[in-house]
Amino acid sequence: xxxxxxxxxxxxxxxxxxxxxxxxxxxxxxxxxxxxxxxxxxxxxxxxxxxxxxxxxxxxxxxxxxxxxxxxxxxxxxxxxxxxxxxxxxxxxxxxxxxxxxxxxxxxxxxxxxxxxxxxxxxxxxxxxxxxxxxxxxxxxxxxxxxxxxxxxxxxxxxxxxxxxxxxxxxxxxxxxxxxxxxxxxxxxxxxxxxxxxxxxxxxxxxxxxxxxxxxxxxxxxxxxxxxxxxxxxxxxxxxxxxxxxxxxxxxxxxxxxxxxxxxxxxxxxxxxxxxxxxxxxxxxxxxxxxxxxxxxxxxxxxxxxxxxxxxxxxxxxxxxxxxxxxxxxxxxx
Numbered sequence: 001x002x003x004x005x006x007x008x009x010x011x012x013x014x015x016x017x018x019x020x021x022x023x024x025x026x027x028x029x030x031x032x033x034x035x036x037x038x039x040x041x042x043x044x045x046x047x048x049x050x051x052x053x054x055x056x057x058x059x060x061x062x063x064x065x066x067x068x069x070x071x072x073x074x075x076x077x078x079x080x081x082x083x084x085x086x087x088x089x090x091x092x093x094x095x096x097x098x099x100x101x102x103x104x105x106x107x108x109x110x111x112x113x114x115x116x117x118x119x120x121x122x123x124x125x126x127x128x129x130x131x132x133x134x135x136x137x138x139x140x141x142x143x144x145x146x147x148x149x150x151x152x153x154x155x156x157x158x159x160x161x162x163x164x165x166x167x168x169x170x171x172x173x174x175x176x177x178x179x180x181x182x183x184x185x186x187x188x189x190x191x192x193x194x195x196x197x198x199x200x201x202x203x204x205x206x207x208x209x210x211x212x213x214x215x216x217x218x219x220x221x222x223x224x225x226x227x228x229x230x231x232x233x234x235x236x237x238x239x240x241x242x243x244x245x246x247x248x249x250x251x252x253x254x255x256x257x258x259x260x261x262x263x264x265x266x267x268x269x270x271x272x273x274x275x276x277x278x279x280x281x282x283x284x285x286x287x288x289x290x291x292x293x294x295x296x297x298x299x300x301x302x303x304x305x306x307x308x309x310x311x312x313x314x315x316x317x318x319x320x321x322x323x324x325x326x327x328x329x330x331x332x333x334x
Contacts, residue, residue, distance in 0.1 A: 001027065002035055009043040014055060017047060021058035025065040036066050036073040041080045048085035053097070056089065060100040067107045074111035082108070083121045090126050095139040102130070102147040109154040119161040127152055128168045131177060142187070149190045156194065162202045171198060171208045179218040183225040192222065192233040199240055210241040210249055217256045224261035231265055232273040239280045250284055258284070 001023070008020035021044060024032060044066075047059035063082065067074045082104075089101040105123060108114050127148040133140040152170065155161050165171070174195040181188045199206040209215055222234035238258070241249050262284075266277035 002031055002038070005035060006038060006040060009040060014050070014052060017043070018052075018055050018058045021047065021055075021062040024062040027065075029069065032066050033070060033073070036070065036076060041066065041073075041076055041082075045077075045080055045082050045085055048082070048089065053094070056097060057100065060089075060097070060104055064100070064104055064107060067104075071111050074108050075113055078108055078111075078114045078117055083118055083123075087121050087123055087126070090123070093139045095141060095144075098130075098139055099141060099144050099147070102127070102144050102151065106147045106151045106154065109151050112158075115155050115158040115161065119155050119158070119164055124152070124155070124161075124164050124168045124170070128170050128173050131170075131173045146187065146190060149194055153190075153194050153197065156197045156201070159201055162198060162205070165198055166202055166205050166208065171195065171205050172212055174198075175209060175212050175215045175218060178222060179214055183222045183230060184227045188222070189227060189230050189233075192226075192230055192237070196233045196237050199237055203244070206240055206244055209237065210244065216241070216249075216253055216258075220253075220256045220258045220261060223258065223265055228270050228273070232270050232276070235262070235265060235269070235273055235276045235280060239276050239283075242280060242283050246283055254284060 005020045005023050005027075008016040012020065024035065024040075027035070041063070044059045044062050047055045050056055050059075063077055067077055086101050086104055089097055090105075092098065105118065105127075109118050130140050130148045131145055135142060135145075152165070156165065174191050177191045178188055178195070181191070195209065199209050216238070219234045219238050223231050223238075226234060238253060242253060262277050262281060266274050266281060269277060
């Protein structure tokens with residue numbers, strides 16, 4: 001079967017090539033590995049330049065099948081010139097082809113040696129533009145957005161690429177997505193996890209995240225409404241922000257009403273979220289410039305809650321203590 005596939009890809013007409021490319025997806029992993037070693041990749045990449053939709057789709061699926069589970073094949077595909085062809089396909093207006101192309105970028109970007117060549121191709125800006133598109137757009141689906149975020153996440157592990165993320169406007173786009181999306185959704189989890197990675201590696205990205213209008217509010221809302229994992233990422237980003245310049249950001253964070261959600265998180269968040277929430281609480285309460293009696297009374301409540309939390313460290317939180325915290329949170333919300 002491999003010989004027939006090879007013969008049709010190299011010497012067959014367009015219909016035979018499409019049939020051969022489709023057959024690759026049906027082969028076993030050992031057969032696909034043999035084909036990759038026999039230079040089947042170049043004719044598939046040539047098919048990506050075709051004006052024939054079926055040929056392009058068949059070639060994309062075949063390349064995905066070959067790349068799956070093989071780092072060596074992923075490197076071969078990129079070295080054979082696939083990235084420019086894929087980049088060109090990303091600019092078409094066919095929903096199915098765009099989905100397949102972004103999926104291909106996702107698979108190829110998981111290989112360490114491919115990250116810089118992919119990033120330097122200009123794909124980052126295109127993926128950011130996809131994220132900015134409304135879902136009412138005829139050719140950008142939610143799956144395309146999810147795969148775009150996953151591709152960017154893969155690329156983010158190469159620290160040399162982070163400045164390109166910042167210059168592309170990615171930080172602003174991620175913050176906007178968090179702002180307009182359901183905070184407990186899987187989509188926001190992917191978005192905020194990527195944002196956390198970027199701000200943890202780049203001070204420029206951190207300052208942009210902190211200074212973007214509405215960003216702190218969006219993170220506070222995520223602490224209040226997000227899934228446990230989303231809340232953990234949100235509090236870590238706010239902790240990064242506050243630590244970067246407490247004098248500048250402490251007041252801004254407090255003004256967005258972070259305390260009720262933060263106090264609740266310190267009680268019922270994940271283990272990591274609890275730890276970070278308490279650390280952020282300590283940073284936020286360490287301020288003597290709140291002149292009003294109302295704010296002073298809130299600080300006293302916070303002190304009392306902190307003492308209760310500390311008293312419960314290392315054992316299960318008692319129902320009475322949890323109820324006390326909830327009552328205090330309600331008072332802080334007034």
